[in-house]
Structure formats: structure tokens, C-alpha cells
Amino acid sequence: MDEEKISRRTMLVAAAGAVSTTMLPTANRGDDRAPRHAGAPEVLNARAFGAKGDGVTDDTAAIQAMIDAGKGKTVMIPDGTFIHAGVLLSGATYNGTTIVCYGELKLRPRAGAETTFGGAFVGLIIKDCDNVTLYYRGHGNRTNQTNNQECHLVGIAGATNFHAPIFHAREVRGDGVYVGQSDWMSSSTMPSRLAFGQVIVTNSADDGRNAISVISVDGMAIDSLVSYGVGGIVEGIPMPGGLDIEPNFGYQAVSDLVIQNLHVISAGATGFAVLGRAVTNDGVGDWNIRRVTVGNAVVKLTGSKGFLFWRRVVDMKANVTITALGAAKQGLVIDDLDRPNIKAVIRGPSISNGLSVGNSGWVSDFRIEVDVYNYSVHGLEICGVRRGTFIGRVYGATSASSTFAVQTRSQGRGLTQTDVIYSVDTPYDGNNARAFRNEPGDSVTFSGCRWQNADVTGYATFPVAFENLTAGITKVNLAGVTEATTAPSNGTWNFGDTVLNKAPTPGAHAGWICVAPGTPGTWNRFGFTTLDNSAPYDPPSLTPGAGATTAVTVNGAALGDHAEASFSGDLQGITLTAYVSAANAVSIRFQNGTAGTLNLASGTLRVRVTRP
Numbered sequence: 001m002d003e004e005k006i007s008r009r010t011m012l013v014a015a016a017g018a019v020s021t022t023m024l025p026t027a028n029r030g031d032d033r034a035p036r037h038a039g040a041p042e043v044l045n046a047r048a049f050g051a052k053g054d055g056v057t058d059d060t061a062a063i064q065a066m067i068d069a070g071k072g073k074t075v076m077i078p079d080g081t082f083i084h085a086g087v088l089l090s091g092a093t094y095n096g097t098t099i100v101c102y103g104e105l106k107l108r109p110r111a112g113a114e115t116t117f118g119g120a121f122v123g124l125i126i127k128d129c130d131n132v133t134l135y136y137r138g139h140g141n142r143t144n145q146t147n148n149q150e151c152h153l154v155g156i157a158g159a160t161n162f163h164a165p166i167f168h169a170r171e172v173r174g175d176g177v178y179v180g181q182s183d184w185m186s187s188s189t190m191p192s193r194l195a196f197g198q199v200i201v202t203n204s205a206d207d208g209r210n211a212i213s214v215i216s217v218d219g220m221a222i223d224s225l226v227s228y229g230v231g232g233i234v235e236g237i238p239m240p241g242g243l244d245i246e247p248n249f250g251y252q253a254v255s256d257l258v259i260q261n262l263h264v265i266s267a268g269a270t271g272f273a274v275l276g277r278a279v280t281n282d283g284v285g286d287w288n289i290r291r292v293t294v295g296n297a298v299v300k301l302t303g304s305k306g307f308l309f310w311r312r313v314v315d316m317k318a319n320v321t322i323t324a325l326g327a328a329k330q331g332l333v334i335d336d337l338d339r340p341n342i343k344a345v346i347r348g349p350s351i352s353n354g355l356s357v358g359n360s361g362w363v364s365d366f367r368i369e370v371d372v373y374n375y376s377v378h379g380l381e382i383c384g385v386r387r388g389t390f391i392g393r394v395y396g397a398t399s400a401s402s403t404f405a406v407q408t409r410s411q412g413r414g415l416t417q418t419d420v421i422y423s424v425d426t427p428y429d430g431n432n433a434r435a436f437r438n439e440p441g442d443s444v445t446f447s448g449c450r451w452q453n454a455d456v457t458g459y460a461t462f463p464v465a466f467e468n469l470t471a472g473i474t475k476v477n478l479a480g481v482t483e484a485t486t487a488p489s490n491g492t493w494n495f496g497d498t499v500l501n502k503a504p505t506p507g508a509h510a511g512w513i514c515v516a517p518g519t520p521g522t523w524n525r526f527g528f529t530t531l532d533n534s535a536p537y538d539p540p541s542l543t544p545g546a547g548a549t550t551a552v553t554v555n556g557a558a559l560g561d562h563a564e565a566s567f568s569g570d571l572q573g574i575t576l577t578a579y580v581s582a583a584n585a586v587s588i589r590f591q592n593g594t595a596g597t598l599n600l601a602s603g604t605l606r607v608r609v610t611r612p
Contacts, residue, residue, distance in 0.1 A: 042073060042074075043073070043074045043075070043076050043100075044066050044069060044070040044073060044074070044075045044076065045066070045075075045076050045078055046059065046062055046063050046066045046075070046076065046077050046078060046082065047078055048066070049062040049063070049065040049066040049069070050062040050065070051063055051066070051082055052080075052082075053077075053078065053079070053080025053081060053082050053103055054080065054081070055080070055081035055083065055106065056083065057083060058083050058084070058085075058108055059082045059083055059084055060083070060084040060085055060086060060087060060108070063077070063082060063084055063087050063105075064087050064088070067087065067089060067094070067097065067099070070097065071093050071094050071095075071097055072093075072094070072095060072096040072097055073096075073097065073098070074097075074098040074099075074100060075097065075098070075099055075100070076099075076100050076101075076102065077099070077100070077101040077102060077103045077104075077105060077137075078102050078103050079102050079103045080103040080104075081103060081104050081106050081139070082103055082104065082105050082106060083106050083107075083108050084105055084106070084107070084108060084123055084124070085107060085108040085110075085116050085121065085122070085123055086116030086117065086122065086123075086125070087123065087124045087125070088117070088125045088127065089125070089126050089127065089129050089132060090125070090127040090128055090129070091127070091128050091129060092128070092129060092130065093129075094126075094129040094132065095129050095130045095131055095132070096130075096131050096132070097129070097132050097133075098132070098133040098134075098135075099124075099132070099133070099134045099135065099136075100135045101134075101135055101136050101137040101138070102137075103137070104137045104138060104139050105123060105124065105136070105137065105138045105139070105153070106138070106139040106140075106141055107121075107123040107138070107139065107140050107141045107145070107151065107153060108123075108141070109141055109144040109145060109146075110145050110146045110148065110151055112146065113146075113148075115150075117155055117157070117184070118155065118157065118180070118183065118184030118185055119150065119184065119185055120150035120151070120152055120155070120174070120178070120184070121145075121148075121150060121151045121152070121174075122152045122153075122154070122155040122178070123138065123152070123153045123154065124138075124153065124154045124155070125154075125155045125157060126154070126155070126156055126157065126159045126162060127155075127157040127158055127159065127182060128157065128158045128159065128182050128189060129159055129160075130159070130160045130161050131160075131161045131162075131163075132159060132161075132162050132163075133162075133163045133164070133165070134154070134162070134163070134164045134167070135164070135165060135166050136154065136164060136166065136167045136168065136169070137168050137169075138153045138154070138168070138169040138170075138176075139169070139170055139171055140153055140169065140170070140171045140172035140173055140174070140176075140208070141171065141173075142171035142172060142173045142203065142207055142208065143171070145173040145174075146173075147234060147235055148173070148174070148234070148235060149173070149174050149209045149234045149235060149237075149239060150174050151172075151173040151174035152172075152174040152175040152176075152177070152178045152213075153169050153172060153174075153175070153176050153177070154167075154169075154176070154177045154178070155177075155178045155179075155180070155184075156177065156178070156179045156180065156191050156194065157180055157181065157182050157183070157184060157191070158181055158182025158183075158188060158189035158190065158191050159191050159194070160191065160192050160193055161192075161193045161194075162191070162193075162194045162195070163194075163195045164195070164196045164197065164199070165197040165198070166197055166198050167196060167197075167198070167199045167200070167201075168198075168199075168200045168201075169200070169201045169202075169211075170201070170202050170203065170204075171202075171203055171204065172201060172203060172207075172208040172209075172211075172230060173207065173208050173209075173234065174208065174209050174210075174234075175208075175209050175210045175211070175212065175213045176199070176201040176210070176211045176212060176230070177196075177199075177211075177212045177213070178212075178213045178215070179191060179194065179212070179213065179214045179215060179216070179217050179220070180215040180216050180252070181215070181216045181252065184215070186251075187251035187252075190216055190217065190218050190253070191216065191217050191218070191220075192217065192218040192219050193218075193219045193220075194217060194219070194220040194221070195220075195221050196212075196220075196221065196222045196223065196225070197223045197224070198223065198224050199211070199212065199222060199224065199225045199226065200226045201225075201226070201227050201228075201230055202226075202227075202228045202229055202230070203228070203229035203230050203232075204229065205229060205232070206229055206231065206232040206266075206267035206268075206302070206303070207229070207230075207232040207233075207234070208229075208230045208231065208232060208234065208239065208241075209230075209231070209234060209239040209240065209241075209244075210227075210230060210231070210239070210240055210241060210242065210243065210244040210268075211225060211227035211230045211242055211243060211264075212225065212227075212243050212244070213244045213246065214243075214244070214245045214246070214254055214257065215246065215247055215248060215252055215254075216247055216252040216253055216254065217254055217255070217257065218253070218255050218256060219255070219256045219257075220254075220256070220257045220258070221257075221258045221259075221260075222258070222259045222260065222262075223260050223261065224260065224261045224262075225243060225259060225261070225262050225263070225264075226263045226264075227241070227242040227243065227263070227264045227265070227266065228264075228265045228266075229265065229266070229267075230242060230266060230268070231266035231267055231268020231269070231270075231271065231303070232267055232268065232303075238268065238269040238303070238305065238306070239268050239269065240268050240269050240270045240271075240273050241264070241266035241267065241268015241269065241270060241271050241303075241306075242262075242264035242266045242268060242270070242271040242272050242299065243259070243262060243264065243271075243272050243273070244270070244273045244275075245257065245273065245274045245275070245289065245292065246273060246274075246275045246276075247276060247277055247288045247289065248277070249277065250277050250278070250279040250280075250288060252277075252288060253288040253289070253290075254276070254288065254289045254290075254292070255289070255290045255291055256290075256291045257291070257292045257293070258292075258293045258295075259293070259294045259295065259297070260295045260296070261295060261296050261297075262294060262296070262297040262298070262299070263297075263298050263299075264297075264298070264299045264300070265299075265300045265302060266299070266300070266301065266302065266303070266306075267301075267302045267303030267304075267306070268303060268306060269303075269305065269306050270306060270307065270308055270309050271299045271300075271301055271306060271308060272297060272299050272308050272320070273308070273309050273310070274289060274292055274309075274310040274311070274313055274316065275289075275309060275310070275311050275312065276288050276289035276311065276312030276313050276336075277312060278312060282312070282336055282361055285314070285336075285338060287312035287313060287314055287336065287338075288312070289312060289313045289314070289316075290313070290314045290315055291314070291315045291316075292313060292315070292316045292317070292318070293316075293317045293318070294317070294318040294319060294320065295319060296319050297318065297319065297320040297321070298320075298321045299320065299321070299322050299323075300322075300323045300324070300325065301322070301323070301324040301325070301329060301350075302324075302325045302326060303326065303329075304326060304327050305327070305329055306329055307329055307330035307331060307332065307333050308320070308322060308331065308332045308333065309333045309334075310332070310333070310334045310335075310337065310340075311333075311334065311335045311336050311337070311361070312335075312336045312337075312361075313336075313337050313338075313340070314337075314338045314339065315338070315339050315340075316337060316339075316340045316341070316342070317340070317341045317342070318340075318341075318342050318343070318344075319342075319343045319344075320332070320342075320343070320344050320345070321344075321345040321346075321347070322344065322345070322346045322347070322351075323346075323347045324347075324348065324350035324351055325350055326350055327350065328348075328350050328351060328352040328376050328377075329350060329351065329352060330351070330352055330353045330354075330356055331344075331346035331351050331353070331354045331355060331372070332344055332346060332354070332355050332356070333355075333356045333359070334355075334356070334357055334358075334363060335357070335358055335359055335360055335361045335363065335384075336360075336361035336362060336363070337363045337364070337366065338364050338365060339364070339365045339366070340363065340366045340367075340368070341366070341367050341368075342366070342367075342368045342369070342370075343368075343369045343370075344368070344369070344370045344371070345370075345371045346370065346371070346372045346373070346375075347373050347374060348373065348374025348375055348376070348396070348398060349374045349376075349398055351372070351374060351375045351376065352375065352376050352377045352378075353375065353377050353378045353379075353380075353381050354370070354372030354375045354378070354379045354380060354394070355368075355370050355372065355379070355380050355381070356380075356381045356383075357380070357381070357382050357383060357384075357385055358382065358383040358384030358385050358415075359381075359383050359384075359411055360384075360411065361384055362384040362385070362386060363384065363385050363386075363388070364385075364386050364387055364388070365386075365387045365388060366385070366387075366388035366389070367388060367389050367391075368388065368389070368390050368391070368392075369390075369391045369392050370390065370391075370392040370394075370424075371392050371393050371394075372392075372393070372394045372395070372396075373394075373395055373396040374396045374398055375394070375396070375397060375398065375403070376397070376398045376399050376403065377399075377402070377403060377404075378403070378404050378405075378406070378407040379394030379395075379397075379404070379405045379406060379426070379432075380394060380405070380406045380407070380424070381407045381408075381409065382406065382407070382408045382417070383408070383409055383410065383411050383413075383415060383444070384411075384413070384415050384417075385417050385420050386417060386418045386419060386420065387418065387419045387420070388419075388420055388421070389420070389421040389423065390420070390421070390422050390423065390424050391423045391424065392423075392424050392425070393424065393425040393426075393455075394406065394424060394425070394426050395425075395426075395427065395429050396429055396431075397429055397431035397432035398431065399431060400430075400431045400432075400433070401433070402433060403431060403432045403433055404432065404433060404434045404435075404436070404437040405424075405426035405432050405434065405435050405436065406422070406424060406426060406435065406436045406437070407436075407437050407438075407439060408436075408437070408438045408439065408443075408444045409438070409439035409442045409443070409444065410439075410442050410443060410444050411442070412442060415444045415445070416444065416445045416446070416447055417444050417445070417446050417447070417449055417473075418446075418447045418448055418449070419447070419448045419449065420446075420449045420450075421449070421450050421451075421452060422436075422449070422450070422451045422452070422454070422473075423451075423452055423453045423454050424454055425454050425455040425456075426454065426455070426456055427455045427456065427457045427458050427480070428457065428458030428459050428465075429458075434464070434465065434466070434467050435456045435459060435465040435466060436451070436456075436465070436466050436467070436469065437466075437467040437468065438467065438468040438469060438470060439468070440467070440468050443468055443470060445470055445471075445472060446470060446471065446472030446473040447472045448472065449472055449473040449474070450473065450474045450475075450476060451473055451474070451475045451476075451478060452474075452475070452476040452477050452478070453476070453477050453478075454477075454478055454479070455478075455479045455480065456478045456479060456480045456481045457479050457480030458480060459480065461490060461491070462481060462488065462490055462491030463490060463491050463492075465480070465481060466481075466491065466492070468492075469491075469492050469494070470492075470494075471494045471495065471517050472494065473494060474494060474495075474496040474497055474498075475493075475494070475497045475498070476497070476498050477498075477500075482497070482498060482499045482500060483499065483500045483501075483502040484499050484500075484501070484502060485501065485502060485503050487499065487512040487520075487523035487525075488512070488514075488520040488521070488523065489520055490519070490520055491519065491520055492517075492518070492519045492520075492521075493514045493517060493518070493519075493520055493521035494514060494517045494521070495514055495515065495516065495517050495521075496513070496514060497513070497514040497521070498511060498512070498513050498514075499511050499512045499513075499523075504529050505529070505556075506529055506531055506555070506556050507528075507529060507531050507556035507557075507558075507609075507611065508528075508529050509525040509526060509527055509528050509529065509611075510526060510527025510528070510529060511525075511526060511527060512524065512525055512526065513526050528610050528611045530608050530609065530610050531554050531555070531556045531557055531561075531608070531609040531610075532554070532606070532607065532608050532609075533552055533553060533554045533555075533586075533606075533607050534552070534604050534605060534606045534607065535552045535553075535604070535605050535607075536602065536603075536604055536605070537550055537567075537602065537603065537604070537605040538601075538602035538603075539567075539574075539590050539599075539600040539602075540599075541597060541598070541599035542574065542590065542591075542592035542597065542598050542599070543592065543597045544592060544594060544595050544596060544597065545592065545593070546592050547589055547590055547591040547592065548589075548590045549587055549588065549589045549590070550587070550588055550590075550605070551581065551585050551586065551587050551588070552565075552585075552586050552588065552605060552607045553584055553585060553586075554580075554584060554585070554586050554607055554609050555584050556584065556609070557580045557583065557584055557585065557586055557609045558580065558583055558611075559580055559582070559583070560580070560611075560612075561580045561609045561610065561611050561612075562609065562610045562611070562612060563578040563579050563580050563586045563607060563608070563609050564578055564607070564608045564609075564610075565577075565578035565586070565588045565605060565606065565607050565608075566605075566606045567600075567603055567604070567605055567606075568603035568604040568605075568606075569600055569601050569602075569603035570600075571600070572594070572598050572600065573592070573593065573594040573598065574590050574591065574592050574593070574594075574598060574600065575590075575591050575593060576588060576589070576590060576591075577589040577591065578607060580609065586607045586609060588605060588607065
């Protein structure tokens with residue numbers, strides 16, 4: 001069964017529910033008026049107003065007449081192909097209108113630089129009205145449109161409580177849906193509380209701008225968006241493709257946008273872009289995109305270039321999987337984000353840099369979980385970041401030359417990364433040159449940073465694993481790096497770095513801690529593994545001032561070690577003194593310092609030896 005038949009059947013089921021008891025015509029009927037039960041609300045049919053639906057005749061006037069006559073009612077596009085452009089619902093008199101497309105609305109070819117709304121050529125415009133519902137099937141007439149990106153199927157302009165349970169479109173040159181303020185050209189009423197159900201926008205060849213462009217909105221939800229083949233070269237420029245959230249001016253804004261499921265296959269420049277603007281400037285951070293949530297996104301980049309790009313957003317939460325075909329390209333680029341929570345899986349083989357963070361701005365107060373596999377340059381390239389955590393794994397370099405699992409650099413900005421935790425597994429995979437590299441000549445500095453709880457196994461030496469690791473980043477619990485049988489003798493280490501003894505024995509230390517940075521730095525032992533033993537002992541009767549000495553074997557004890565002893569019974573004023581008297585032997589002195597004779601009952605003598 002082809003897509004067109006599926007779409008019509010789905011539309012029938014959904015629309016029937018929308019109009020309650022109204023009997024809507026089936027997809028193969030072209031009746032002028034739909035049969036209905038007595039007392040049921042009337043459903044207006046475009047054919048009754050002169051629309052032909054033959055794919056040739058311009059039915060704009062007939063469709064507009066139907067909608068004007070059906071304000072607040074249900075109007076129907078029956079089976080057929082209805083050529084149109086500039087159909088407009090504007091103002092409160094259209095509140096509560098429902099439009100149901102059984103047939104297909106096909107955008108008329110644009111005549112030169114013709115516009116129908118807001119400087120663009122748009123098929124259907126919903127402006128400044130409330131509670132409009134749209135069940136949509138549309139065709140953008142892509143191959144017959146001018147080479148211009150402003151050819152859109154549906155435009156939302158300042159509408160509120162708009163609902164599109166089903167939106168199926170194909171062959172778009174511009175956008176499937178464009179969402180903006182009441183006047184797309186100036187500051188005006190913001191659309192709000194928009195809800196889209198199932199959105200499918202497809203092109204048979206890589207072309208068009210976006211499936212959905214979001215320029216301004218306060219509250220918008222998309223249950224499911226599928227975009228295939230949308231995004232190509234228009235007007236000689238690579239278009240974004242897929243979903244583009246991009247308020248172009250400071251007076252435009254996007255807030256409280258939720259996408260539950262997103263699937264994009266695009267040759268566009270981004271496939272999925274979230275690009276805000278600074279109302280004042282980036283230093284202030286008053287960006288005009290706030291609170292974007294993406295439940296599950298899968299994006300495949302198929303063009304010669306392109307990467308996902310998210311910038312100037314406050315509070316973004318996203319779960320995304322990125323793959324790529326063709327020429328190597330970046331996976332995800334993020335910059336100027338405040339409080340992002342991102343989980344990204346990035347898969348090659350056509351990936352150069354997997355994740356690039358803070359190249360020109362700052363990413364702050366973040367949590368980023370990332371898994372990169374099959375990359376040709378860097379798994380992660382981290383620049384301007386502060387107060388956050390990276391978690392994940394980088395593996396599968398596709399080249400043995402200059403591939404670094406994690407690379408940091410300043411981009412000529414003299415950056416300091418502050419309070420950043422790296423917990424990223426970067427084991428040697430047979431190709432990658434470094435687990436971590438701080439770009440020589442363009443290094444970042446670190447302050448209060450940590451590299452911890454990660455797998456860095458497989459590298460020949462510490463200098464091979466880490467290059468140009470400057471002060472201010474402490475290394476803790478790194479498998480393959482912070483575990484050894486002796487204190488480090490090579491590599492650059494920083495104050496507070498800790499190396500655990502991976503072969504501890506009784507009497508050995510638990511590890512070493514760097515107390516002065518350098519190559520290899522100055523190291524002190526810590527965490528001596530104590531030596532313990534116990535033995536039964538029956539102390540003799542001791543007169544005032546008398547004492548008795550006994551010995552307990554403690555294997556591993558050496559002269560100069562510190563010894564302590566305790567006795568299981570009440571000492572009644574007798575003092576105990578313990579010391580290592582010979583290799584493997586601890587002597588314990590019982591001394592009666594009281595004025596009377598003391599005869600202690602037998603008990604257990606316990607001894608512990610530690611080493612300074």
C-alpha cells in the first residue's frame with residue numbers, strides 16, 4: 001500500500017473522531033455536501049463552493065469561500081488535488097474552525113517573487129485565531145516552484161491553542177510548517193500553546209529548507225516528527241533541513257518547546273538546529289531560546305557537509321543519536337548553552353569530530369553524557385566549559401595519525417576551564433594517538449578540574465596517554481593510569497593526583513599522592529596497609545613499680561615502624577607500651593605505676609604495626 005493511501009485512511013479515522021457524530025465522506029467520494037445525522041453539525045465541502053480538485057484549476061477562491069462560510073465549523077477538503085496559495089484564517093471570527101483534508105492541498109507554482117504573507121509564498125495561513133484544528137495533507141509542488149526558500153505549505157502567525165493531530169506533507173521547496181509571530185516581519189503577538197501529533201514531511205530528492213521552522217512560540221509540543229529528504233541546496237545555499245528552531249532577531253523568542261520523537265534523514269546543513277540570538281549580547285546571556293526538551297531524536301546526515309548545531313539556549317535537555325554518510329563531518333556542535341543536559345550517541349564512519357563544545361562561547365552548568373564511536377580526528381573537542389560533568393566513552397579511531405579521544409584547546413582565547421569533571425572512558429583502541437591532548441601552543445588552563453573514574457588502559461606510557469596536561473586538573477581512579485606498583489617516574493602530574501598501589505601486600509602503602517606538580521612531580525606515600533596479630537597472654541603479678549615484657553610475632557614488621565597494643569582485660573592502671581624490637585617482632589611492656597600489687601587475669605593481647 002502506498003503512502004498516499006495510508007495517509008488518507010489515517011486521516012479518515014482521526015478526523016471522524018474529531019467531529020464526533022458527524023458522518024464525513026470516505027476518501028473516494030467527491031460529494032458537494034457530506035451526509036450527516038439529523039441535528040449533527042454541518043460539514044462544509046470545498047466542492048460545494050466551486051473547487052475542482054483536479055490538480056490543474058486554481059481552487060484558492062473556492063477554498064477561501066468555504067472557510068469564510070464555515071467559521072467556527074468543520075470544513076473539508078474532499079478527495080482530489082486542490083491547487084491553492086494564500087488561503088487565510090485571520091482573527092477571532094475563525095476561532096474553533098476545524099479543517100480536514102481527505103484530499104491534498106497542493107501549493108500553486110510561485111509567480112516570480114510573489115508573496116502571500118509575511119514576505120513569503122504560503123499556501124495556508126492561520127493568523128491570530130484560537131483553537132483551530134487542522135488535519136493536513138499537502139504537496140509543495142517542489143519541482144515547479146521558483147528557486148527560493150520562502151515557499152511554505154502552512155504558516156502559523158500568532159495563533160493560540162492550535163492543534164494539528166496529523167500533518168502529512170511532501171515535495172516542499174521551503175518549509176512544511178513555518179511558526180512565527182502575528183507579523184512575521186516585526187515584533188508582534190507571539191503564538192502559544194501549539195500541539196502537533198504525527199508530522200511526516202518527505203521529499204523524493206534532497207531539496208527544500210525545513211520540515212518545520214520555529215521562529216517564535218511560547219509553548220509548543222510535537223509528538224512525532226519524521227523528516228526525510230528535506231534539506232538541500234536552494235538559492236545556491238545549503239538549507240538547514242529537518243527541524244530548525246531559529247529566532248532570527250532579538251524580538252523573536254522560543255520557549256517551552258517539547259519534541260517527544262524526532263527522526264531526520266537529511267542532506268541539509270544541520271538536520272536539527274537550535275540557534276538562538278542574544279537580546280543584548282552573549283556576555284549577558286539573555287538568549288531568546290529557553291526550555292527545549294527532546295525526548296528521543298535520531299538524525300542521519302547524508303550531505304557532503306553538515307552537523308547538528310545548538311547554540312544560545314537556556315535549559316536544553318536532549319537525547320540524540322547521530323549517524324553520518326559520505327564525506328567526514330562533525331557530529332554535534334554546541335556553544336553558548338546554559339544548564340544543558342544532553343545525552344548523545346555519535347556513530348561514524350563519516351564522523352571527523354564527534355562532539356565539539358564551546359568553540360567560540362561558553363557551555364555552563366552542564367551534564368553531558370556522550371558515546372562516540374568511529375571518528376577520524378577527535379572524539380571530543382572541548383574549549384569553553386565551566387561547572388559541569390562529561391560522562392561517557394570514546395572509542396574506534398579510524399586513523400592512527402593525529403587522532404585524539406579528547407582534545408582541549410583555547411581557540412586563541414586563553415581559556416580557563418573551571419570546576420569540570422571528565423569521567424570519559426578513553427582506552428587505547430589500536431589507532432588513537434592520545435587519550436587526552438591539551439593543544440600545545442593553544443592550551444587551556446584548568447582550575448578545580450578532575451579526570452576521574454574512567455578507563456584509560458592500553459597506552460604504552462603515561463606521556464603517550466596524556467599530552468600537555470597542565471596544572472589544575474586532578475587525576476583520580478583512572479584505570480591504566482592511576483594504578484601502579486611504584487610512584488610515577490615519568491609524565492606530567494599535578495598537585496593532588498593520586499596513584500593506587502595495584503599490588504598491595506601487608507606492610508605496603510595503599511598508594512602515592514602528588515604533593516608538588518612536575519615531571520614526574522613529588523610524591524608521598526599514603527594509606528599504609530597495617531600489620532596486625534594477636535596472642536593469648538597471662539600477665540604476671542606486678543608489685544608497685546614492677547613491669548613485665550612479652551613479645552608477639554608480626555610478620556612484616558621492621559625496625560622504625562610504629563606499634564600499638566591493647567589488652568582485652570581491665571588494666572587497672574597498668575600502662576602498655578609497644579615497639580618493634582626486631583624484624584617480625586613486637587615487644588609489649590606491662591608497667592605497674594600504681595601503689596599496690598596488681599595481678600591481671602589472662603586475656604588476649606592485640607598488636608598493630610603501621611609505617612610512617
